[in-house]
Amino acid sequence: METKANKTTTQRPYKRQAKNLIIHRPMQREFSFMLIALFMVASAAVAWVIHQTIRDAAFGGAFTFGKVNPSEILYDVSYSIIIRVTLVLILTLIIIGAYGVVFLHRVAGPIYRLRQTLLRVNRGEMPQDIKLREGDFFHDMAHDVNIVLKRLRSEQDKISELKVKLSDFQKSTLPEDVRQKAEDMKEVLDSFSKI
Numbered sequence: 001m002e003t004k005a006n007k008t009t010t011q012r013p014y015k016r017q018a019k020n021l022i023i024h025r026p027m028q029r030e031f032s033f034m035l036i037a038l039f040m041v042a043s044a045a046v047a048w049v050i051h052q053t054i055r056d057a058a059f060g061g062a063f064t065f066g067k068v069n070p071s072e073i074l075y076d077v078s079y080s081i082i083i084r085v086t087l088v089l090i091l092t093l094i095i096i097g098a099y100g101v102v103f104l105h106r107v108a109g110p111i112y113r114l115r116q117t118l119l120r121v122n123r124g125e126m127p128q129d130i131k132l133r134e135g136d137f138f139h140d141m142a143h144d145v146n147i148v149l150k151r152l153r154s155e156q157d158k159i160s161e162l163k164v165k166l167s168d169f170q171k172s173t174l175p176e177d178v179r180q181k182a183e184d185m186k187e188v189l190d191s192f193s194k195i
């Protein structure tokens with residue numbers, strides 16, 4: 001019997017629902033369509049290779065029935081089918097692998113750029129806007145992050161302007177308690193600019 005503490009640690013923090021299977025519809029649609037299309041082309045190529053191999057054996061293309069016995073023909077046909085189908089499947093796997101690498105670059109590239117931008121903001125830097133290639137996914141997310149960066153730049157500018165005004169204010173002749181409050185305000189502004 002599990003304790004209540006063990007149950008909470010083994011459960012997932014979220015439950016997967018059917019509506020969450022499609023996260024980014026254009027990306028998943030394109031990837032699924034291309035995989036299905038590639039598998040359909042591979043299946044058609046395998047069927048064509050099998051058909052051609054059997055036709056050549058039956059009608060004398062590569063093999064002739066008059067010179068060998070039927071069991072040798074069946075062995076040769078089976079061997080030819082296995083070799084040809086294997087070559088078609090290897091070619092299909094190479095094409096699917098190449099497509100997968102190109103497709104994943106269109107996904108991983110934007111995610112990498114988004115992460116690097118957020119890490120720079122977290123270190124207190126103000127990075128440039130995120131620019132994605134034309135075929136990349138997540139343009140809408142990059143646009144949203146760029147809006148946040150624009151807002152952060154605007155706030156940084158306002159804080160800098162406030163610091164300058166506060167420094168000018170401190171240079172005037174002020175009572176000590178007002179000068180101390182101005183210094184405290186400047187420290188608060190400095191802490192905001194480091195965030």
